[in-house]
Amino acid sequence: DAKTTQPPSMDCAEGRAANLPCNHSTISGNEYVYWYRQIHSQGPQYIIHGLKNNETNEMASLIITEDRKSSTLILPHATLRDTAVYYCIVRGSNDYKLSFGAGTTVTVRA
Amino acid sequence: DTAVSQTPKYLVTQMGNDKSIKCEQNLGHDTMYWYKQDSKKFLKIMFSYNNKELIINETVPNRFSPKSPDKAHLNLHINSLELGDSAVYFCASSLSLQETQYFGPGTRLLVL
Numbered sequence: 717d718a719k720t721t722q723p724p725s726m727d728c729a730e731g732r733a734a735n736l737p738c739n740h741s742t743i744s745g746n747e748y749v750y751w752y753r754q755i756h757s758q759g760p761q762y763i764i765h766g767l768k769n770n771e772t773n774e775m776a777s778l779i780i781t782e783d784r785k786s787s788t789l790i791l792p793h794a795t796l797r798d799t800a801v802y803y804c805i806v807r808g809s810n811d812y813k814l815s816f817g818a819g820t821t822v823t824v825r826a
Numbered sequence: 827d828t829a830v831s832q833t834p835k836y837l838v839t840q841m842g843n844d845k846s847i848k849c850e851q852n853l854g855h856d857t858m859y860w861y862k863q864d865s866k867k868f869l870k871i872m873f874s875y876n877n878k879e880l881i882i883n884e885t886v887p888n889r890f891s892p893k894s895p896d897k898a899h900l901n902l903h904i905n906s907l908e909l910g911d912s913a914v915y916f917c918a919s920s921l922s923l924q925e926t927q928y929f930g931p932g933t934r935l936l937v938l
Contacts, residue, residue: 759932761929
């Protein structure tokens, strides 16, 4: 599995965009970038995933660099309920498991 | 309309006991998983079942035995519980082995 590197923590102001970086410099061509989050005491929640194109859904946007060595998850208007640990995971098309790292603890402040 | 559900939510038991955790998904998925989150908060896969067949067994002690009576259920039975088994256990499911996984709310196991 390609490893990912994320900052351990970041703060964000409520109502502002939160930009969460992730480095995955050893990613291979058939590996996807997945983002999950875990709100305190809850199960991991799927956010978004992509291969090489940018993706957007109702929760977030995923921006993947052209060389695919890094990506950014964007929460467009952070709310207090977005406070969570965010995990960036690289997963091959034949990977049957998700390999979670330490993630980024995001704290949204009023 | 819960997608992936687990019972019980909390489980407190004595060392040496045998216990089971149940998982059910109503998403029509073919694949189900068990993950363990330890006190350091790292999530690791334990098992994966696809169409009721064991696909992944990540060097989990054989005291842990998953059982899938049908595609909608994956239960986890643990024999001779040890202190180190204390953790949060998450069930997940996906449409197939390669698809996005959706997690349940977790079962918090405390072994005394």
